[in-house]
Amino acid sequence: MQPKPGTLYSYALANKIAGAYLGTANAAQINANFNSNLGNAGCLDGTFFYLGLDSNHGANIDFVVTLLHEMGHGIGFQTFTNGSTGAQNGGYLAIWDHFLYGSTAGKLWKDMTNAERQASALSIDKLAWTGAGVTIPSVRITQADGVALLGQLAKRTRTSSGVVGAFNLVGSQYSGADPLGRMMMFAPNPYQSGSSVSHFDTSAFRNQLMEPAISGDLTQSVLLPQDLTFKLLQDIGWKVPTNAGRAGMLGLPGSKRQGVLSTLPFFHCRLLPPMLLVEFPRRRFHLGEYPCDSKH
């Protein structure tokens, strides 16, 4: 995919697209802080980060999942346009503006006025992702149909089941999707700074890594069929690495990453303004406001 002109990308993605290290040498591209006080008095008392890699977090919080969520923001799962005011950052489109669609105005964010974007960010179930990669297939029946089936099954005889049925896919009933089957983005009213727009809607099920709050049933996968994170990242320009690319990544100089993103199990992601904006559109990602503060 060719980069879109006049458009802000996350720092890491801008580098990837450019095939070069843009900006200040050795500067952090993603910063993340995680709160070591989690679980102590006053900070989700008794609920600690589980540091194992095996998903056996029980009632505690899977640190790997928390990390994946924040890294997801860092590599581009966020808008750079101010959802509270509708203003574009520095007058530039964000790559997200090309995919965010407000069905009230009937426009993509890139084509909206500030006022339209501001309203769209509060539109609850009228903000959708239009990237080609993000769809959710599901098959299910309503409770009423289930009751009817049970009733028919109760009447079956030795020669007849009493039940004849057919499954049909109903695109308008995908969990977490709008009537046209597009994944809904989180757009509560009132606006939730740090959460609105830059997450999948919480109505998604199965639960998604990039919802605004962690769910205990999340796996550590960012791929289908469990999760749509990587599909969205592909929409904005990330590619599936080739084997050669993977090998290259392992030896990539300067690959050490630092972190200041969230804190709590992403209950309070805080998306801060970009650090850099130079000749190639890009953004450095920062999070870090601490409901129970302890930066490390």
Ligand SMILES: [Zn+2]
């Ligand atoms: Zn988040």
